[in-house]
Amino acid sequence: MSTFAAVSCTSTVVSRHVLRPFLKRRRQLGDPPSTILDSVRSTRKGTTTWLHQQSRASTTARSAEDQPLVSLRNARLSYRPEDTSEAHVSQPISLDIWHPSRGGHLLLGRNGTGKSLITQTLATNGTGTLVDGEYVVTAPQWHSRTVTHVTFRSHQDVLQTSAHLTSYKVIAEGGQVSKAAQFLIVRFGLYPLLHREISTLSTGEIRKVLLVRALATRPRLLILDNAFDGLDVASRENLLDLVRQTLRGFKQDILVQGIDAKNAARTQICLVTQRPEEVADEFTNVAFLDPPHTDRVSPETSAQGGDLRTMVRNGQRATQIFAQSLGTTSPLEEGDLDDSPWDSRKDEYWNAPGLPTLTEMSIWWNHGRKDDDDGTSSTNTTLPLVDAQGLRIQKGSTVVLQELDWKVWPSQHWLVAGGNGAGKSTLSRLLAYCETDSDTEGYLRVLHGKRNLPQIDIDDGQQTVVGSQFVHRRPGVGWVSTESHLQRVHDQRTAREILLEEASSDSYIVQTVTEWFNLTHDPKLLEQHFADLSQGQQKLVLLAAAISSRPRILVLDEPCQGLDIVHRRLLLGLVERLCQATDTNDTDTSSRSITLIYITHHMEEVLPSINQVVHLKDGQAVYQGSRKLYNPDLL
Structure with missing residues (x-):
């Protein structure tokens, strides 16, 4: 069957005198037949009607600036359009994306409200996400690279x-x-x-x-x-x-x-963000799902229970818009949206309602625990938890870390700082996994295990794969990063199964942590496949899993990526309280304290408990020492 015949069969809204010139233009642009078909094929009951709109646009008197580039009309969306159950399908969404002369577009809302589902629909002409309703393109010359x-x-x-x-x-x-x-x-x-x-x-x-x-x-x-x-x-x-x-x-x-x-x-921008400082004044069109109400199950169910609202900014500050999108009205909560240092607003955060008390946190931390129950010989407080000597990592011809000498002692909490490519994420991965990397030199010992790189003990830890390398997970280390997230993004296990695995099947440990993270308010969330959760929901589950393991070392590499301000505040408050609840000067109990290693490019996330800093630049440690003496502007 020719491409013309195939497209004619799949589209009910395209006349032949419009279709033939269109196919000619698409072939000139180099689009393969499969892409052309996808552009006009209906997805279940949903219909992509951009050819029809293109023809109509050519006969209308309105200018391009007076009509939307692309629209969703009563569109119900799902990552699994073949499954039409209400649990997986959004409420009908109507949204217009206008010409950039009207300003840019913001799409806001809490984690789990369906923002990324909308952007994926816009990016793929509705292919693979449109259950019913319409994806309509009015702008002319719209193709796969638009x-x-x-x-x-x-x-x-x-x-x-x-x-x-x-x-x-x-x-x-x-x-x-x-x-x-x-x-x-x-x-x-x-x-x-x-x-x-x-x-x-x-x-x-x-x-x-x-x-x-x-x-x-x-792009358009x-x-x-x-x-x-x-x-x-x-x-x-x-x-x-x-x-x-x-x-x-x-x-x-x-x-x-x-x-x-x-x-x-001519380039329009649709921005999804969780940080007001990333919103330029040029973004004047705002869309967000209604914030969850008290009679709803939880913030995570608003994709099924809320309607998409749109508004024109009219000079409002970014923090005001975020407050509306999150359902926040009090001045205090709106003030939380700024990037002021955490130390300067310490009391209002650590005493926030909903956080466990230090006593509750301590009871949870010590529940059923025995000395050295993780096999890390952590009772030896005379040795550093992390001991790196002359550590050198090379990838291809690039040296990522060079001659790193670094020691982490019990009850210390470290910030690992530096620009992109400084070696921070490589260091965090080495703390969590022992790699078989022939380009690794030097000495690294974590939690008193015998580690003399590049040799490893293959019987110690759980084996997994990162890229083409076989790696072995270090017991006693919890790790959350973009890399660890990408490793599990398609995991078909339920969120509860992942949590129980990290907590050694201790239901009390898991139940408590999920309550702290507000993951239990939606009874269906933990029973969903991890792969079906939103990016923000997945990150929350991974964070809860890492904390559920009650690790000796907790490595958090940009843990707030993708989290809304409500969950960022919750996460950072919990981690700070965990550090406070387990910190002790008693040598008999210091082996049970947690050591935090935190990586971020946002200094407002640096918790008060963090007392040490190592700053990396071009793979070298250019500063190691007290946080009080640390000044990144001088490095």
Whole structure:
């Protein structure tokens, strides 16, 4: 069957005099027949009607600025459109994405409300998510490269399909790097990384590669779903400036680098974020699901119980908009949305309602515990918990860590700081797993186990795979990071099964932690497959699982990525209280205290209990010592 005949059969809204010119244009653009079919094929009862709208747009007198680029009309969405049960399908959603002359679009809401489901629908023309309703495109010349996106899913996809490719090839997508891409490469400092494989890059560096690839294509619609996550301060400022200029139209100093102002001005941006500081003034259109009400089951069920609301910003501050999207009305809670240092607002956080008391936390921590019950010989308080001597990690021709000497003692809580690519995430992974990496040199001992890299004891811990390397999990270490999240993103076990595995099947431990994280308010959430949860819900489950293991060392690498302010405040409050409840100067009980190693690019997340800092730069420790003497501006 020809492509014309196949498309004619699948589309009920396209006339033949519109279809033939359309197919010709799509072939000229290089789109394969399968992509053309997907663009007009109905998904169950849902219909993609953009060809019909394109024809109608050509006969209307309205200008392009007066009509939406793309719309969802009474669309019900699901990651599993073949399963029409109410548990998996959103409420009907109607949303218009306008021409950028009307300002950018914000999509806000708590974790689990369906934001990423909406952005995936926009990015794929409704393919694979549209249960019923319509996905309508009014803008002319809309094709497969019209919409680009930087999301958790695109990060996952590039690691799965392009890990062995260099950054250059990923950005160029099989061709040559454009002038626009060249400018962006310089802007994000990616030139030294162009010939490194994706698998050797840090989380933040991969995010930069995705941003350059997305922006360089000059899309009509750019979707940024928590795209600032993982970026250091300088890179976040660069991205925010680029977002502003994209919505405004680039100025002349940018045009000389090869970016055409006419094309740049046509790019609309839909931003999903959980941080007010990432919202530029140019975002004037706001959409969010109604915040959960007291008669609803929990914040996590609002995707099934809430309606999408839209509003025009009208000069409102970003914190005011976030307060509305989260159902927050009191001045105190709105004030929590700023980025002031945690130490300066200590009392209002650590005494917040809902957090367990120090006594309750201590009882939970010591429940059923025996000395050395994790096999880590943790009763020996005369040795450091982490002892690194001359540690050197090389990936390909790149040295990620070099000559690191570092000791972590009981009751210390460390901040690991540094820019993108400094070696922070590599260090966090080494603390959690023992790798069979021939490019590892030096000495590393964790929790008094015998570790002389690159040799490992294959009988110690649980074996798993990271990339192409076999690794072995270190007992007594809890680890949550973007990398650990990506390892489990498709896990078909239920959330409860994952939690029980970490807590050695102790139901009391799991029940208590899930109550602290508000995961029990929705009785169905813990029984869902982990893969079916939203990004934010998955992160909460992984955090609860790590804490349920009651580890001697808790390694949190950017744990707040993807979490809304409600859950960020909850997480950080719980971790701070855990540090306080287990800290002790008694040498007989110090073996039961927890040691926190925290990695973040957001200094407002640095907890009061953190008392030590190691700052990495180009793989070297340029500062080690007291937090009180630490000044990153001098490094």
